Amino acid sequence: MDPRATVLRGDLLVRDGRIVAVGPGVSAALAGITPDADYDAAGCLVLPGFVHGHLHLCQTLFRGLAEQSDLLPWLRERIWPLEAAHTPASLAVSARLGLCELIAGGVTCINDMGTVRHTEAVGNALEASGIRAVFGKALMDRGEGVPEVLVDSARSAIDESLALANRFHGAAGGRLAVSLAPRFILSCSEALWRDVASVAADRGLPVHTHLSESPGEAREVAAAVDTTAARYFATHGLLGKRFVGAHGVWLDDEELALLAKSGSALVHCPGSNLKLGSGLAHVRAWRRAGIRCGIGSDGAACNNRLDTFQEMSLAALVSRVRNAAAGAGGPAAPLEAHEVVALATCEGARALGMEDAIGSLEVGKQADLAVVDVGGPHHGPSAQRDPYTALVHAARASDVRLTMVGGRVLYRDGAWTTLDPEAVVAEARAERAGLLRRASLAEVA
């Protein structure tokens, strides 16, 4: 995933957490040295670890509890009551459960939006897991149907975010970063948006939010602020190189131009958009406008997989349909497999402003990588002929053999090094039962 889209046969050498040689250079770099450890990836693809651009680890415990719903009733009737019932313990295991799945699926970096309270529990889980992450507490100071415990004052929303930043921004050897995460237009007052813009600029923190996700949301946004989300963000100084917006399904050309001109990034979540019936995002148009783009699964309550392979496949397929629907004279060609893999690796890293450190297997970059076995029958007869197509259209998360972050192995041949999945699943069951009792949602258990 370097700028020349190089595919090499050979070895990769890691030292002190970074890539020091790739392909032909490895034997020279290893002359006279016995490595501390090696991994035989013969017959596999070795690729940059996936960058997962939009996610809510706080919702992993809600998997399967919020089905057959559109965005706003899904939030008001299920997700917010469940988030309101989280304790630090339930939130921590929700994060660990999601991290087990992500790490085993080759994900090495995530951009997470938490819930309103107890976000330090997510930070601690991220730190212990070994994954690279940007995360922030959801900021909400207003909104119809929001439980009282999820409504902060604008002041405390910002203060708590800054306390998180003081503790976690740059922590774990630079693996962790903290964002300001105003949830979406309908949950934040104008005063809060203004504070987010000024604090993000002062402190150099990323801004992570949702925009233009569903038609019902667009109607309520228009009623609340008399314009669209992207235009509102532009007038309130939110857009810019630190801005990462999820979904963007219904953005018009003028909004795409605003996002592109400001250097903002968008994250495509095709699985969530399909399952909530939100619509088909037009990623070709995003890319043509010059917007930095990533890909993500959104939370486990609206997907329900946290699986980059699934999202890549859906992104390619949605792009085919979106293009066909536009008809002759419509937009340019659908996304190619190579472009889709880029969304999940180098372009995803660029969307988070981390392209100098991660996103490709190049000398000097962090050793964040995944080893994917393409020897199974579902890859036959030969995945090697076109590795991009194999990754997007045939590979599964269960094909991942090894996941490494900064040179540290987090997952290898079915075993996690920092997480105990059996214990996590057992704890998750118990915590979910408590969560449902507190949320008075026993009927959906």
Ligand SMILES: [Zn+2]
């Ligand atoms: Zn989301």
